[in-house]
Every structure is written in C-alpha cells, then in structure tokens.
Amino acid sequence: MALASPHHTVREDWLALVREEVIDPAQPIFDCHHHLWDRPEGRYRSEELAADIGDGHDLRASLYVQCRTGYYENGPEALRPVGEVRTILDWGRAQPQFPVGLVAFADLQLGADVRPVLDALIGTGEGRVKGIRNTTAWHADPAVRSNPRPAPDGLLRTPAFYEGARAVAEAGLCLDVWAYQSQLSEVAALARALPELTVVVDHCGGPLGIGPYRINDAACFADWRSALAEVAALPNTRIKIGGFGLSVMGYRYADAPQPPHSEILAADWQPHVAACLDLFGAERAMFESNFPVDKGQFGYRTLWNAFKRLAADLDASARDDLFWRTAARCYGIDDTLFTTSTGRTLS
Template sequence: MTASPHHTVREDWLALAQEDILAPGQPILDAHHHLWDRPEGRYRAAELMADVRAGHDVRASLYVQCRTGYRTDGPEPLRPVGEVETVLDWTRGQDRFPAGIVAMADLQLGDAVRPVLEALTEAGQGRVKGIRNSTAWHADPAVQSNPAPPPDGLLRSAAFLAGARAVAGAGLCLDVWAYETQLDEVRALARALPDLTVIVDHCGGPLGVGQHDRFDPDNFHDWRAALASVAALPNTRIKIGGFGLRVFGWRYADAALPPKSETLAQDWQPWVETCLDLFSPDRAMFESNFPVDKGQFGYRALWNAFKRLAAPLGQDDKDALFWRSAARTYGIDQQIFAHDNGRIPS
C-alpha cells in the first residue's frame, strides 16, 4: 500500500476563510462521505458532526466504504462486514449520520457473494443500502485516487457481472467510482443489468492530471461523450462532487487561503452543468466526499458553492439535487426532509 493520495486536512488553514451560509433553509442529504481513523488523520463521528453542524441544514448522510474497521480474522470474504459494525459503533446513538451505508463486498466472488451480502445486511440493521468496490484504474501512475489501486479489468470481468447481479437480487444498488476512461465499462455493466441501479461517483471521474488536461476541450468532450452514454440508460444516477480529489487537477490546497464558494462555483460550473444536462436533477445528487475533499476546501464553502450552482433552478429541482434523488435512490426516509422537525441543532 502506498501513501495517501489525498490532500492533508489542515483545520487551521480552513479556518482562515469563513463565509455566511447561503439558503440556510435548504434541507440537505450529504450523499457521500467516509469515516476513518488513519495515520493521515481522524474523521469519525465527532469530526463529521462538527462539519454537519457548521450552519447548513444537513439532515442525514450516506456513508460510503473506505476500508474502515475490517475484521482482522475469520473468512476473508466476510472481513468487510467489520466496516459496517465499526461505523455503527462509532455513530452509536445516531440514526441519520449515517442514515444509509454503502458497504464493501468483493464482487469478484460472483454469485458466491450472496452470503456476504446477507451478512452485511444483517450487520447493518436496515442501513446497508448499496455496495461499492475499488474499481478506479488508469494505466498512468500519475492518475491515482486510491492508496491501493485495483488491477485493470474488474468492471469487465464475468465474475464482477455475476456479483453485481447478486447485488440487484438483494435489493441493493451499486456505487461505481471509475475514471472517464472507464465509463464505457460502466455503461456496459449498467446495460447488462437493467434491474440494478448504478450510481456513478464523483461526476464520472473527469481527469486533470497526467496526460489529461482539464482545460483541454478535447478532454472535456471525451468525458462528456462517455458520460452521455451512461446517462442514456435509465438505471443510472450521478453523484456531483469529488472536485477536491487530486486526480481532478484542482490545486486549491497550494494557495495561502482556502477558496471561497464563489471561486468553487465558477471553477466547477462546466462539469456540474453537464451532469445536470445529461442526467437531470431527478437522477443527480450532491455529495461532499469528505474528508477526502476537505484537504482542499471547507464544508461551508462546498455546500455554498453547490447552492450557487443550483440557484437558477426551481425549488423542486433544488430539492431533488440536495436530498430527494439520494433519498429515493438509497431508500432513505423522505419525511426527514419534509418539515423543520428534521433540522438538527447547530
């Protein structure tokens, strides 16, 4: 395993830029975050709730697997069940942070993954909503977003297809983190399994490092065209976020001051507008991807940027992006967002 590819979170640096909350009454479901306790930093329940309580009306969240708290003994396929157990232990006493969990089950097991899915569901006490594997691969070593990059070809393998079919059979959905160069593989997978809801993480991985220049019109066109082929399938969804990932190429962390939401919204607008154009708000959802993205900008600025980008939309579309699409996709109680009783204390 190599060193972390993520920017280091510096709370003192983030504190140098503060801004007022925009649209404070907009309910939010943070559709993608992690929890961990690693040498690179700690982000457990206390750290998550400090961000959630920073002023935006965040009413629930979705935890996504990141190799936290695996079991250290027992059958290898069942060791990821420890992640669900650990997250529920760390967040004991809460029922909305997270309200849902996207867990890990090795889909290379093929149909034999079914007992693992059953064990995850049992351990999750109703909160396991989906599965994700580590699948983001690129031939260029400069394109790396995982400290332990997966091998090439997982999304194309017959075993993965069989495992994903088992995910659909279990009533779960599948998150996929793949780079723009892999979107044809994502499309083929989603097309082969029309009963499986496939959620494409982080805008479909538009790249800005290595051989990829995010400002190159040809690179943007290639990403858009590949993502359009995925969006054409009705069983696909998109998560809008991940702009703090190193592979996207933004270097906010190198500046003396953290970026304000105006800067973030202006920078991200072409990609966000493309995702909305291809998927529509009803099949798109905003995500924080914290603490990964927290090395580049703060929680207040992030959600303010999304609110700036969503400002031209009607309230129904805003609600779809900020909570409804994620709640529908993952089966999270929509009553949390229906009235002021869902607001948590600041």
C-alpha cells in the same frame, strides 16, 4: 505498512482562514457520500463529521461509503468487510442519522458466491446497508491514482463482477461505481447488461486533470462528456456531483495561501455540473461532499455554498432533487427526514 495517501492533507488552521455566511440555510441536505476513518494521516470519525454537519447548513442525514474502515482482522477473508458495517454503526450511535445508510464492500469478483457476504452485511446493518461499492478506478498512467491501493485493470469487465453485481440487484441494493472517464464505457456496458441494477456513478464520472489530462482542456472535457452521455442514456443510472477536491481532478486549491471562496469553486465547477444536469437531469443527480477526502482543498460550509450557487437558477423542486430527494429515493431513505420541520423554515 501504511501506504501513502494520494489525497490532500486536511489542515484545520488553513481552512479557518476563510469563513463565509451560509447561503439559503433553510435548504434541507442529504450528504449522500462521505467516509469515516482513523488513519495515520488523520482522523475523521463521527465527532469530526458532527462538527462539519453542524456548521450552519441544514444537514438532515448522510450516507457512509466504504473505505476499508474497521474490517475484522480474523475469520474468512470475504466476510471481514462486515466489520466495517459494525464499526460505523457503533461510531454513529449518538447521531443515528449520520449516517442513516451505508454503502458497504463485498468482493464482487466472488460472482454468485458473494450472496452470503451480502446477507451478512445486510444482517449486521440494522436496515442501513443500502448499497455496495468495490475499488475499480484504474488508469494505465501511474500519475492517475485516487486510492492508496489502486485497483488492477479490468475488474468492471469480468464475468464474475457481472454475476456479483446481479446478486447486488437481487438483494435490493444499489451499486456505487467509482471509475475514471476512461472507464465510463465499461460502466455503461455493465448498466446496459443489468437493467435491474441501479448504478450510481460517483464523483461526476471521474473527469481527470492530471497525467495526460487537463481539467479545463476542451478536448479532455469533450471526451469525458461524450463517455458520460453513454452512461446517462441508460435509465438505471444515477450520478453523484462532487469529488472536485480529489487530486486526480487536477484542482490545486490546497496550494494557495488561503482556501477558496465558494464563488471560485462554483465558477470552476460550473461546466462539469451543467453537463451532469443536462445529461441526467436533477431527478437522477445528487450533490455529495466526499469528505474528508475533499476537505484537504476546501471546507464543508464553503462546499455546500458552492453547490447552492450552482443550483440557484433552478426551481425549488429541482434544488430539492439535487440536495436530498434523488439520493433519498435512490437509497431508500425516508422522505420525512427532509420534509418535516426542524424549527427552521423549509424552502
């Protein structure tokens, strides 16, 4: 039985009500976090991604992040996620840079026994499997839910997960972690225990704005920033800036008669983005779209315009860090994708 999605519904007719001019169209971009799926609540496969990436901004490459798409229906349970890698590669044959890399799923609760699964993912991935992510976001309040299949409490704390994460590092892969602000101490403990592992914190470290939280409440913000600072103090951590369209963050742009302008998004997000940059620096931070999850609240062109507004006061090197360089280095993507001219003037 299909489970109800906690995400806002994508409405193309609503998104079409606002269309902005593209800001700084020559800025190369690596969208380091998106999903692809074909679900009862909507389709977002390579064709839909291509329409978004072709809408004015200079998108050079993208990174797919696991979301249970295309698992094998048969065979050993632990190896069924290998089907996701095969599916995404097959969907993207026409535009192999979208995605140029994948963050796959391997059950790290297998501990050291996850190694054959990692080998199978890498062997199937044609050199494009760059990282692993598990479903780990958990909160005691049932209102705080960002996954149709919420994780149980404690996955990030188990000895098995630590052993599995160690195997990820040994395989030369990154570990993406989606955790709420209430779990950031667990993320810090993991990164501290495994300094050889690159831990990429998704969606600004999960600032919350529902249930007992309010996104613009000073105390909630202070708690999030303090917890994120513990993570940022560890040199093997990176952060993805985005995910503001997630229902758990508390923004309700989807309720308005028209989608928001990038000026509104930039103003709303500025405190969290500024904190991420202050704690991590541009050299350890990267902008992400989190599409199609966030597409229920704003369009792709508008999103990247908002990020460009937020980065406008930075120098060219820091902007490149945020828009492509940090992610390319983190995931081992060839820099020439972003530094070679495509016929447009590069910044």
